[in-house]
Amino acid sequence: MSKSANSYLNNLRNIGIIAHIDAGKTTLTERILFYTDKIYRMGEVHDGTATMDFMPEEQERGITIASACTSCEWNDGVINIIDTPGHVDFTIEVERSLRVLDGAVGVFCAVGGVEPQSETVWRQSEKFKVPKIALINKMDRLGADFNSVLESMRERLNASPLVLVAPIGEGDEFAGLVDVLTLERLDFDQETEGREYTRTSLEGDELAFAEEWREKVLETISDFDDEIMELYLGGEEVPLDLIKECIRKATLNLSITPVFCGSALKNVGVQCVLDGVFDYLPAPLNVPAPKAIRPATGKAEQLVVSPESPLGALAFKVYMDEGRKMVLARIYSGTLRSGDSVQNITQGKKEKPARLYRLHASHREQVEEARAGEIVALAGMKFAKTGDSLATEENPYLLENITGYRPVISRALEPANSEDAEKLDEVLEKLLLEDPTLQYEQSPETGQRVISGMGELHLEVIVDRLTREYHVTPRVGNPQVVYQESISGKGSAVEEFDRELGDKRHYGYAALTVSPRERDAGNMVRFTFDISEWPEAWVDAVEQGVKDGLQCGVIKGYPVQDVEVAITEIKRNDCSSEPGYRMAAGMALKAALRNAKPELLEPIMDVEISVPDENVGDAISLLGAKGAKVENLFDRAGLKMVKALAPMCNLFGFSTELRSATQGRAGLVIQFLRFDTLS
Secondary structure (H helix, E strand, C coil): CHHHCCCHCCCEEEEEEEEEECCCHHHHHHHHHHCCCCCCCCCCCCCCCCCCCCCCCHHHHHCCCCCCEEEEECCEEEEEECCCCCHHHHHHHHHHHHHCCEEEEEECCCCCCCCHHHHEEEEEEHHCCCCCEEEEEEECCCCCCCCHHHHHHHHCCCEEEECCEEEECCCCCCCEEECCCEEEEEECHHHCCCEEEEEEEEEHHHHHHHHHHHHHHHHCCCCCHHHHHHHHHCCCCCCCHCCCCCHHHHCHHHHHEEEEEEEECCEEEEHHHHHHHHHHCCCCHHHCCEECCCCCCEEEEECCCCCCCCCCEEEEEEEEECECCCCCCEEEEEEEEEECCCCEEECCCCCCCCCCEEECCCCEEEEEEEEEECEEEEEEECCCCCCCECCCCCCCCCCCCCCCCCCEEEEEEEECCCHHHHHHHHHHHHHHCCCCCCEEEEECCCEEEEEECCHHHHHHHHHHHHHCCCCCCCCCCEEEEECEEEEECEEEEEEEEEEECEEEEEEEEEEEEEEECCCCCHHHEEEEECCCCCCCCHHHHHHHHHHHHHCCCCCCCCEEECCEEEEEEEECCCCEEEEHHHHHHHHHHHHHHCEEEEEEEEEEEEEEEEEHHHHHHHHHHHHHHHCEEEEEEEECEEEEEEEEEHHHHHCHHHHHHHHHHHHCCCCEEEEEEEEEEEC
């Protein structure tokens, strides 16, 4: 790799900003863009003017719905930032962003601490082994409790927080910050909107306060470095560069999480986070390159992060921009130039990105090439979908796809007239390209169109977009729960298919047994006899007949999950055929499912309510009326937290009822847990 390419990659950071809804992610991003001179006037979420919340639906609701990507420069480095949603209905946006990021900034409210979606996104980041730093935000809010947030990070996230910037006072008494490593006080000038800040030496109580935190830092990192251990135990001064180097290594190993604090809204502490991004989060060269499969051999190879390597890229998001399809891609290896012919390995098709762009929220800057480590938008891609691998025909690589999600709620759409019907179908196809969690089907019998998604807000936003962006206003039915089917016992069946179809007789015979698997284990189809003695086409037909049958259960026709199917016998005669075996296997599966105590599984939701003491009874009573099971009751930040499990079908309109029952004093988070029976 050339020296200039190496230097560029070392000074590049691909990071995400992750947190619970309303923790201040977008406000932090807005300040980062202001202090890096990317924008010259800060917008605010509450005013609907935030740069990264550019969708009208985001501006109206004051929340992030779609991941927004931007890039900016700080000192001599470049940061690609993805501001992710905090609402559980848009979890896929977080998941596919974390899939392509090297590091993340976790934002926690100083009052709310580690909230449910904080836990969800943190677990997602751990799954992808993403190193993180943390910002404890809103230190100026009444009820802020710095130590309580640290404790909840340890308990709920199993994290090891290491405080590098500590607050002077909390809530109304919040007066500034101390840099724990340099033992300096940081004061941010509000006349320049926090752009300018001063460092002064600490004295008296403030110095003692900072030294206490610094002692904890040295005590923690001495476990990771023998040289620091010797200096620390010997009472000698540990050089700052050595401390930072050790913190960086421990952060990259996911052993610790450096913690900063401040108030993004009051322009306090943001520059410390920016410095922390470069000091402690990885460059593309510091994280293991993903493994990719060679389609021809099935062997896994490690990609080499270098602009000179063969191209290896992942399309992690598709969206429509003024009617044109745009594909967000992470370049893991090689260099991609506009007009290059590339191979979509996932779909086996050729693509030619006509133009490449660096993004800044809804704006874009055209570039001629994108090198390893970069995140860019590609225009002119005909076939690419979320999760597709892009490479060259000579060096094909297949990267791991992005996990899908099962929808839990549906709504029927009815076009106003035949002209609108055609346009509605066309628009929904575009939205399906953008959003892998959205499903759409049209009943062949009734012609009814049904969309399914991750929650009420998810489908509400889709309907809003139909009207606002595409000027299609269908009639919308009431929300309906999406179910799954499974079995609670074992069942067997034998079926024979022997019938004339057209002018040809078809025969098939299949015997099989079904048994339940653990919840969320998925389906498994296996043969209990030696299939090498049978024609491969017949064996494939039997297996396909079973898999097709699992798409439609025997209770209400919902997909079947968590079932093991053991095919025990097939027979032949002179009229044996592929259609015959497919039909026999499907019929045997249906009969076996009926004999195996079939059961309907519904979406079970994890409900967390934060409520004052005097309203706990109201909240629990309302949960009881909804058929919920209260799992836990504990204190957090001066409020009672009620955790419960409830069936999705009983939760429509629950937030409105809860506000009414508690005089608007309760907070509510509902997220999908699993398909199951609530017993």
